[in-house]
Amino acid sequence: MSHTAFRTAVERHDLKLIRASLAHDVVVHSPVTARPFQGRDVVTELVWAARAGVLGFEYTDEILADGMAGLIFRGRIKGRPAEGMDLVRFNRSGLVADLTVMIRPLFAASAFNEVMAPVVAELMGQAS
Structure with missing residues (x-):
């Protein structure tokens, strides 16, 4: 697997491919919470929901280094333009x-928080 597998999975919004690209003990650091989430099942749900929340999603650029990739994206969240980066190790x-x-700018991050809040609350409730 490689950054290409993850990128393709997210671009296609393919649940099976997203899950297959993640390590069993994967950790995600979300712009919505200070607390990271861990585990393939939880992170699969988060990536799936996050991708669904960004309309017109597209990766526009890649920054590649040994063992990591910065995947730059853009789209619209609640009708507002957004840019961001998935820093993938x-x-x-x-x-x-x-x-x-x-995610940037601030209004896009705020809109993303609104979109993701129900998913994050449910996942945080499952973790308690």
């Missing part, structure tokens, strides 16, 4: 081990 098997999502 891979394990030795090429699976996503760590994912940090960043």
Whole structure:
């Protein structure tokens, strides 16, 4: 696997491919909460929901380094333009081990928070 597998999975919004690109113990750092989420099942749900919340989603650029990729995206969240980056770190098997999502501008991040709040609340409730 590689950044290409994750990128393709997200672009296609393919639940099975998203899950297959993630390490069992993957960690995601969301712009919605300070607390990271861990585990393939939880992160699959978060990535799926996040991708659904960004209309017209497209990756526009890549920044590649050894064991990591910055995937730059744009789209619209609640009708407002948004840009962001998925900072993806891979394990030795090429699976996503760590994912940090960043979104700008502030109104887009706020709109993303509104879109993701129900999903995050449900997942946080499952973790307690």
